[in-house]
Amino acid sequence: MPVLARYTIKTALVHLALALVIGLALAAQSVFQLPAFIATLRPVFLHLLIVGWLTQLIFGVATWMFPKYSKEQPRGNPQLGWTVYLLLNLGLILRAIGEPLIVLQPGSIGGPSLVISALLQVTAGWLFIITIWPRVKER
Amino acid sequence: MPRLSVWMIRAALTHLGIGFLFGGLMLANKGVPFEPSLWRLLPVHIDLLLIGWLLQLAMGVAFWIAPRFSDRPRYGRAWLVWAAFILLNSGVLLNAWGDWSGTPVATFIGWCCILSAGLCFVIHLVPRIKPLAIT
Numbered sequence: 001m002p003v004l005a006r007y008t009i010k011t012a013l014v015h016l017a018l019a020l021v022i023g024l025a026l027a028a029q030s031v032f033q034l035p036a037f038i039a040t041l042r043p044v045f046l047h048l049l050i051v052g053w054l055t056q057l058i059f060g061v062a063t064w065m066f067p068k069y070s071k072e073q074p075r076g077n078p079q080l081g082w083t084v085y086l087l088l089n090l091g092l093i094l095r096a097i098g099e100p101l102i103v104l105q106p107g108s109i110g111g112p113s114l115v116i117s118a119l120l121q122v123t124a125g126w127l128f129i130i131t132i133w134p135r136v137k138e139r
Numbered sequence: 140m141p142r143l144s145v146w147m148i149r150a151a152l153t154h155l156g157i158g159f160l161f162g163g164l165m166l167a168n169k170g171v172p173f174e175p176s177l178w179r180l181l182p183v184h185i186d187l188l189l190i191g192w193l194l195q196l197a198m199g200v201a202f203w204i205a206p207r208f209s210d211r212p213r214y215g216r217a218w219l220v221w222a223a224f225i226l227l228n229s230g231v232l233l234n235a236w237g238d239w240s241g242t243p244v245a246t247f248i249g250w251c252c253i254l255s256a257g258l259c260f261v262i263h264l265v266p267r268i269k270p271l272a273i274t
Contacts, residue, residue: 055192095166102169102170112171113170114167114169115171118164119163121162121163125156129153132152136145138140
């Protein structure tokens, strides 16, 4: 398994664990009267699960297993692959910080961090499509 | 990779690109509000990413890698998956239009298409879930 796929899949597993912890905290909030800010993490929970875990796992497995791009560059441009990895995860981290901030401290850096997070994640998604598209091919 | 998987995976990637764009617009709008009506994209965003991206990608990859038959047609009744491909994409588009325009009938018909796509795919794939030695 190539290094990029290993990093991507292991990071996806970290997102899965984090999402499940947040899911537990969301469920526990009303039972144990935990701090109200935990409720602001619901979109973070959903996106860690769907984007950080599921989609990133797919990115990693596709990078590893899809038909080769060429003999010289079996997985296409490696720099693009690493850029996708970095942008996606930076975007998710910024979102995890910005979502509670925007509710708890309106007017703080929470707002701009969500805008940057959006830019990073959309760019990551499109770069992944550009990277993987030529590898989706008949033999 | 068979041609049908190429079509399904590329369609799934297209849904991913549009779904991410809509999600990004809504997230940016949440951070620095600039267009309140963008929130109407939320159900479209969810349909595109859960059905158009994740479900369709799973179908395309399953059609490619599930055990094949020794005799032709080696991929089984592929026409069922072609039907699923057309129904699923029509369903997602109808759903998206219905959600965006507030037309519940379009959303309902969209879901009927998606359900039919799922059934076609299940009927196709069940015989292929088998030990490799069985023809």
